[in-house]
Amino acid sequence: MKLKLKYFGKLAETAGLQEEYKELESADTLAELKRIVFEEYKFDDSETIQVAVNQQLDENKTLKEGDEIAFLPPFAGG
């Protein structure tokens, strides 16, 4: 299945891009996707990165074709 990945703030800077598409085995879970992305871009987990699936913070969601997965560094609004 094809997924749209988005990166924000410090993570966009580290990854060197804001958006990309990735093809995944349909058996792959969000945990597996995170593992792949964290390894590829050397994201540091200790920074408490949150992941949103279709704008929702729910790490237990099962992925499906066309999902938008966003990698979010700590929030800094206000």
Add this chain to the structure above:
Amino acid sequence: MKLKLKYFGKLAETAGLQEEYKELESADTLAELKRIVFEEYKFDDSETIQVAVNQQLDENKTLKEGDEIAFLPPFAGG
């Protein structure tokens, strides 16, 4: 001793004046002054009138020549 009396808000309305001078026996206390004024103007004590002596809310103060005594109805600022 001569005292300056001031009335505010509803009390000025009830008394029909905002300010007056009153001559008192020097033995008279604030309690006695209140009794006289409340009786003269028919002030209703249940309205929780506060009395300030020289801009201070201290009902135990002893009065002296030239003091300014203010009769204050409930506050309504803000």
Add this chain to the structure above:
Amino acid sequence: MDKKKPKKVFVEGAIPPEKIAKSIANHQSKTNIGAHSIFLGQIRADEVDAKIVQAIEYSAYEEMAEQVFHEIRESAFSKFDITCAHIYHSMGRVNAGEICLFVFTSSAHRKIAIEACNFFVEEIKAKAPIFGKELFEDDSHQWKVNK
């Protein structure tokens, strides 16, 4: 220092929104501030016995009120790590929908600014000898009492 300057609190009539904007703009050079908390009191057109409040006419024991404002300010600066604080209260007539109280506190951090602002509002309501005559459309009135 902001803290020491004697401050004029009472303003004649309603507090215009432009005055609030100007106060805010005046703080843009103070770059140690991270948060402002503002409270505004507005005159409500309350209904009392089928009559609507048109305005409140404020009066005060001004010499005592200035003293009280000074004490509240001293107390606030000793309790809270605020950069500055401003308070304005109307005297005279303020129509329904207009602003009669403007409290403005600033700090490096939001919680301090917010707590200090609340402190000022509660203290002013409880301690300042200010009186309000609620005026109805038929020229009758009643005296406002803070709850």
Add this chain to the structure above:
Amino acid sequence: MDKKKPKKVFVEGAIPPEKIAKSIANHQSKTNIGAHSIFLGQIRADEVDAKIVQAIEYSAYEEMAEQVFHEIRESAFSKFDITCAHIYHSMGRVNAGEICLFVFTSSAHRKIAIEACNFFVEEIKAKAPIFGKELFEDDSHQWKVNK
């Protein structure tokens, strides 16, 4: 209804004091309001390793943020008896001393307006996917993290 209208939260650059004055003025026809509570976030010129923050450049996951703002608003209107609520947050560059967040709540009574305002501020800080790049004078930067 104020509650239902979709609201534009993000504004480009700093929030000008005049916008705040205009928001306040817009409420003078709502004579059931007795109290407004306003929170303003201002950019601090913090010192980090002997370098001074000149500005913050904000970015956001906007689609998600709009969703989050909507949920915070729904939740606030169900928790608090407020007449209206407005929130504005800057996107892009905001210089030290300028306003980046404007939260404005109104109610018949002061405690409700104040509590609702605090609720909005805390919720926005905790839940809105907004990111801030603190820019120093030597063109270096660091990423801001909410405490």
